[in-house]
Amino acid sequence: MTAPHAAVLAAAPAVKDHRALRFLTAGSVDDGKSTLIGRLLFDSRAILADQLDTLEKRAAGAPIDLSLLTDGLEAEREQGITIDVAYRYFATKQRKFIIADAPGHEQYTRNMVTAAAGSDAAVVLVDITKIDVTAKPVVLLPQTRRHALLAHLLRVPSIVFAVNKLDAVEDPALAFNTTRDALLAFAKHAGIEVAGVIPVSALRGDNVTQPLDADWYDGPSLLQVLESLPALQERKDGDLLIPVQYVAREGEGTGNQPRTLWGRIAHGQVKAGDKVQLFPSGQEAVVAEVRLAGSVVDVVTAGQSAGVVLDRQLDVSRGDWIGTPGSVKETQRFSATLAWLDTEPAVVGRKYWVRHGNRWVQARIASIESRLDIHTLDKIDAHELAVNEIGQVVIETQQALPVEAYGQNRVGGALIIVDPASNRTSGALLVKGAA
Template sequence: MRFITCGSVDDGKSTLIGRLLVDTKAVLQDHLAGVTRGGEADLAQLTDGLQAEREQGITIDVAYRYFATESRKFIIGDAPGHEQYTRNMVTAASSADAAVVLVDATKLDWQRADLALLPQTRRHSLLLNLLRVPSVVFAINKLDAVADAALAYQHIRGALQAFAASAGITPAAIVPISALKGWNVVDTGHQNPGWCGYVGPTLLEILQRLPVTPRETELPLAFPVQWVEKFSASSDTTQGRRIFWGRVATGSVAPGTPVQLLPGGQTAVVAQVFDHARAPKAIAAGHSAGIVLDRELDVSRGDWIVAAPTPAAVVAADDFEDSTPQAAWPTTRELRTTIAWLDDEPLLPGRVYWTLHGHRWVKAKVQRIAERLNIHTLAREDATQLEPNAIGHVDLLLQEPIPATPFAHSRVLGALILVDTASHRTAGAVLVR
């Protein structure tokens, strides 16, 4: 399982990961000794690897760490909480099976039942929902540092439940923890039963039970070409034809599969399929593959190999049956999208950006900014621009058609990024509506 930790600044994300690594015995003694000062281990430094992170005491880039239990292996992404590094958090969340949103109890007016959550907590939760992260766990942290942990947990849990309901988020769990002390993270042996009035699994037990994101194998084949291998390197096995390498995005591919090339539109039949070790076998979504076609066609990096159109019977007004091809993945130039804007410059109508879909670069023009999402009230507001870290609905016009589909249908074909044509910075995360 791949999961990330996110939330506001100094909510204890790096400390939580350090606690998971230490309590699951995933840290070597010399590594732990290197972050120990005065007998106390600075758990956050187990993930803060950049010199700037250690100097400033903040997380800047996403750090990945690994640990395993008897039942599951984990990949953790420690996402930064600062607003200016939201783009890093989006990058980590785009491939996550689950997310743990840390909520710092000491920063909230926990004595009030109608307390307000921090803006970054709300923003990260909304982004997780937009990115279709399957499981979201809210972990209320630092309850060891408040006077009445049970009351704080009750009020913060109520605020999280109200926010999640209004945002259309279904939390997998809301759990009280103390990352610093290790309470309710890996085990409960060192605390009183029913701590904070909570009787339930620990955070690690919850993570072990969450489902892993299923591969999109039930959809028609979609395969973005990443690299074209010249036939001279493997002519013995491919009869002199080129191998098209990449990762199967949706569906599956096997010899004999009829396919169509996009954007060209030519059709062919798959002659051979290889896995990453060049062994011939059928490949399903989520795995790398090499495809050889039954004839030579003009295919290059950025093209798509998709399921061939299938005939569909259409009954006309005079009951005459006609057979028309039905494309598995129709192409389009006009996109209605949701954009998480990540650039320092605002998004304005009329601007042109590079957009990356799969491995294909296409110019995109911002036609219209329909509305912006207010992260505080969750209301949709009229907007003429999107400021940094804002979320809004935007209409795009592409220079060339691409096989895009709603993100709710496919996480691969429904996702793009916008890149500034001058600075080459990633400017926005785009989800097709």
């Protein structure tokens, strides 16, 4: 038997970070995502007494169904599946956690993308009972591969694979080691840096919050790995970029009253005296003062919501951008990775609405360069993208946008596509660069 510890955490972060960790659970349907979160909440004593009473009454003497702690919609309880993203909170002595329980069904992949966009880590569950560990090579489930790829494309900093339901197989050591090797091989092929491959039994609680008592595994528990992962840190140095979300005018009367431009700083920092440039107007001004939570402060940094007051009145509205002069390049044509989420396929030439920051503009897909085969990871020629497919595209917008490469900044480099006829969110765009 091979010793798993070195391979399990070959790329695990060694740092300790006490900031709150936002992570999502992903993977195929019925892999045990909701049960795993319920186990974390139960073992960390983050369940209210009335919630526990309700679960015990529903169980009627049987083991408590921990998945009901996150599956809050009536339709979810009736069907035994997760439909919408459910957010839950718990804390240990080391740090606080914000969990997003994402659906496993293919038709709800858009919900998983929404959860991943703001997460520091992704825990991709793998149901060991659905895998033929005797196959050569071992075949992973499509949703396991898809969700891991989406988390990677969305630049979720840390990806952890949790191999679940080891209590349901005859030889858990063989099943885990074989599956672990398949996951690491897939991750290496996809260019995914894995933070850990952890054996667990969410139903029984094995290796979730307490280390596994087994001679074939001497690695950490899932909770120990989560406690060690770094939280996303926005870039505080360098150029400033703020998407304007809200324009507030103080006092009553004419438009001569000072206005405060509010928005969450994507990167950089802002302080009084800084020169800034507005987009799309291109006009420049000087920051007269900055505010944080309504109070005037010396400086506001990336990740915080800043209120910016300029030294002169300019025409600024929701959807505009504030940046360091000369740092933001506008373009009407750019290449991007497109994760398509709509049942109507993405086709070349069709017009859509796109949202960049808080700004809406019309756009069209100028070309579809390729489609990613999630099984082989090869790029295939394509003329359209079907639901849940991922491709490389070129986008043309009606107006110029100050887009950035998604790899450099998740705010300036991300857009959503909306169907103008149905108003459905049809896709997620991750900018690669000007085309």
